[in-house]
Amino acid sequence: MNDALCEHIVARKSKPMDFVIRVLIIVVIVAIAIGGMPFLGFFAFALAAILALLAYYFAFPLLNVEYEYSLLNHDLEIDAIYSKEKRKSKMNLDIQNAEIIAPKGSHRLDSYHPETTCNFSSGNANAKVFAIMIPINQKMTCIYIEPDEKMIEHMKQWMGMKMFVD
Secondary structure: OOOOEEEEEEEOOOOHHHHHHHHHHHHHHHHHHHHOHHHHOHHHHHHHHHHHHHHHHHHHHHHOEEEEEEEEOOEEEEEEEEOOOEEEEEEEEEHHHOOEEEEOOOHHHOOOOOOEEEEOOOOOOOOOOEEEEEEEOOEEEEEEEOOOHHHHHHHHHHHHHHEOOO
16 A cells, blocks of 8 residues: 555644633632632532532643644544643545645635635644635535645645645
């Protein structure tokens, strides 16, 4: 078999709202511990400890995300990795079904009007982000990814005239 595999991991930049969510969760937990003391006694601290554990294991990991792109021949698999330990498959697609792959903001994308957009990039303003316009379930979808040079070269081999590097 002559399968070609390219993998690339991109860490998502923290959003300002992530910090706000973390602080809000901590404030609520402290408020329950202190404010519930006159009504519930020691049970308020136990409830706050349980909520803190739940936040630590379920809420906070969702705020630290990396995206892994795996390109096996022309099949692209996008996974989200939460806190470098939990993996969730986000999308699998065949890039040969794409209408066009071009850098984000390219004039070649002007004629496409996607119904949905999925952003799997780092969020850095100076990163080279590519847009994949592909029909999924009869809806034009725009998928933003941030591939490295090796993956771009591999995609060119499969896409031909549909791939633009500008």
